[in-house]
Amino acid sequence: MSDNNLHIAVIGSGGSAMAAALKATERGARVTLIERGTIGGTCVNIGCVPSKIMIRAAHIAHLRRESPFDEGLSAQAPAVNRSALLAQQQARVEELRESKYQSILNDNAAITVLKGEARFVDERTLTVTLNDGGEQTVSFDRAFIGTGARPAEPPVPGLSETPYLTSTSALALDHVPERLVVIGASVAAIELAQAFARLGSRVTILARSRVLSQEDPAVGEAVEAAFRREGIEVLKQTQASEITYDGRVFTLQTNAGTLEAEQLLVASGRTPNTENLNLEAIGVATERGAILIDNHLQTTATGIYAAGDCTDQPQFVYVAAAGGSRAAINMTGGDASLDLNAMPAVIFTDPQVATVGLSEADAKAQGYDTESRTLALDNVPRALVNFDTGGFIKIVAERDSGRLLGVQAVAGEAGELIQTAVMALRAGMTVNDIADELFPYLTMVEGLKLCAQTFTKDVKQLSCCAG
Numbered sequence: 001m002s003d004n005n006l007h008i009a010v011i012g013s014g015g016s017a018m019a020a021a022l023k024a025t026e027r028g029a030r031v032t033l034i035e036r037g038t039i040g041g042t043c044v045n046i047g048c049v050p051s052k053i054m055i056r057a058a059h060i061a062h063l064r065r066e067s068p069f070d071e072g073l074s075a076q077a078p079a080v081n082r083s084a085l086l087a088q089q090q091a092r093v094e095e096l097r098e099s100k101y102q103s104i105l106n107d108n109a110a111i112t113v114l115k116g117e118a119r120f121v122d123e124r125t126l127t128v129t130l131n132d133g134g135e136q137t138v139s140f141d142r143a144f145i146g147t148g149a150r151p152a153e154p155p156v157p158g159l160s161e162t163p164y165l166t167s168t169s170a171l172a173l174d175h176v177p178e179r180l181v182v183i184g185a186s187v188a189a190i191e192l193a194q195a196f197a198r199l200g201s202r203v204t205i206l207a208r209s210r211v212l213s214q215e216d217p218a219v220g221e222a223v224e225a226a227f228r229r230e231g232i233e234v235l236k237q238t239q240a241s242e243i244t245y246d247g248r249v250f251t252l253q254t255n256a257g258t259l260e261a262e263q264l265l266v267a268s269g270r271t272p273n274t275e276n277l278n279l280e281a282i283g284v285a286t287e288r289g290a291i292l293i294d295n296h297l298q299t300t301a302t303g304i305y306a307a308g309d310c311t312d313q314p315q316f317v318y319v320a321a322a323g324g325s326r327a328a329i330n331m332t333g334g335d336a337s338l339d340l341n342a343m344p345a346v347i348f349t350d351p352q353v354a355t356v357g358l359s360e361a362d363a364k365a366q367g368y369d370t371e372s373r374t375l376a377l378d379n380v381p382r383a384l385v386n387f388d389t390g391g392f393i394k395i396v397a398e399r400d401s402g403r404l405l406g407v408q409a410v411a412g413e414a415g416e417l418i419q420t421a422v423m424a425l426r427a428g429m430t431v432n433d434i435a436d437e438l439f440p441y442l443t444m445v446e447g448l449k450l451c452a453q454t455f456t457k458d459v460k461q462l463s464c465c466a467g
Helices: 015-026 041-046 048-065 082-107 167-171 187-199 217-229 317-331 360-365 381-385 414-426 431-436 446-453
Strands: 007-011 030-035 111-122 125-130 135-139 142-145 149-151 179-183 202-206 233-235 240-245 250-254 257-261 263-266 270-272 304-306 345-347 352-357 370-376 392-398 404-411
Touching: 007 015, 015 030, 015 041, 015 082, 015 142, 015 317, 041 048, 041 082, 041 167, 048 082, 048 167, 048 187, 111 135, 142 317, 149 167, 167 187, 179 187, 179 257, 187 202, 187 217, 187 263, 187 345, 202 257, 217 233, 217 352, 217 392, 217 404, 250 263, 304 317, 345 414, 352 414, 360 370, 360 392, 360 404, 370 446, 381 446, 392 431, 392 446, 404 414, 404 446, 414 446, 431 446
Parallel strands: 007 030, 007 142, 030 111, 142 304, 179 202, 179 263, 202 233
Antiparallel strands: 111 125, 125 135, 149 270, 240 250, 250 257, 345 352, 352 404, 370 392, 392 404
């Protein structure tokens, strides 16, 4: 615990900013938190929480319409009342915003909240243009920037003149469009594309290269295969050259032909919210708007720290929160760093995608001599009894030592199994270590053990539960 009485300015109120503010007050600092918009930032308001609620509702709708057990269980397409689902979604968002953000700020006497937009005057002074009018000067000893990011607009002729959807506005749409085109094939794009398809839209995805181009190619291929089974059209190597809107229909000119749709969702990247902070005046370096930070979360300006989506870190709320808390430790005299070598990532499609560590290509690029195994889910008892065997688990290891380097999984519960791989990677375990561990039978995470066993044996020749 710090015994100083530092004054820390925190810009933002999302995952990184709240973590920084709370940790700083735990360590004896006073905090002025500045938020220009809604308390809580992206995750609770317009990101993780509402999207996962919508995705879950769409999953239930899909199972009522179709499941692997339809020979013995009746199925019927549900009537989808999007307005009612939206009301349920937003009620939970408001509940979590109040309990996890607003009430915590209200109850913390060491935090003063200003509603307005902050701008740096110099290395120890901010001006805040207050939402209610007027301006306030804030002097500080340290500052933390956690302003997040927003959906980017690609430079497609005509797009800016149309009322296209972003990942934010799509989550607030009160109806299910009959026809939806999605520009983008990364996380937000494919999660929302599948959700809308399962709620009743006819969906076409435009991928500039391929689905999930930053992942192992097998990952994108597995997701694309699942989408095609559900009737979602995926157009790879496809870009729009012009977009128009006539008040009723979007028309897209593409290298794959002309497409028309009732709604257009653009989810092809995010832009850091940094352009109004006057960062150049205080020597904070950025790259394409993203704040550059070191291993201790400090920017290129002494005493100015940052974390989350406004920086060059991976854009996950748990990374943002971890960065915020560690930055607060460092701002109050401590010494903390953020190690992302065992960072899990989950994409909430069905099947889910979950990864940790290095892909085989990344490991080789870093100079490792690798050995890998890919286990199809028809070798995993849990997947077999679920009658849901689309997907795989892949383990990448160092050839000579057998040390785990990375795991990629495409499975119905990949997001649940990946944390076991995170702990194994963090502990420096080998594939033999994993293969020898006890895993509960008829769980999806048992597939991790089975995949590890394939390095030394043919798992098709093992009995159930074979150690």
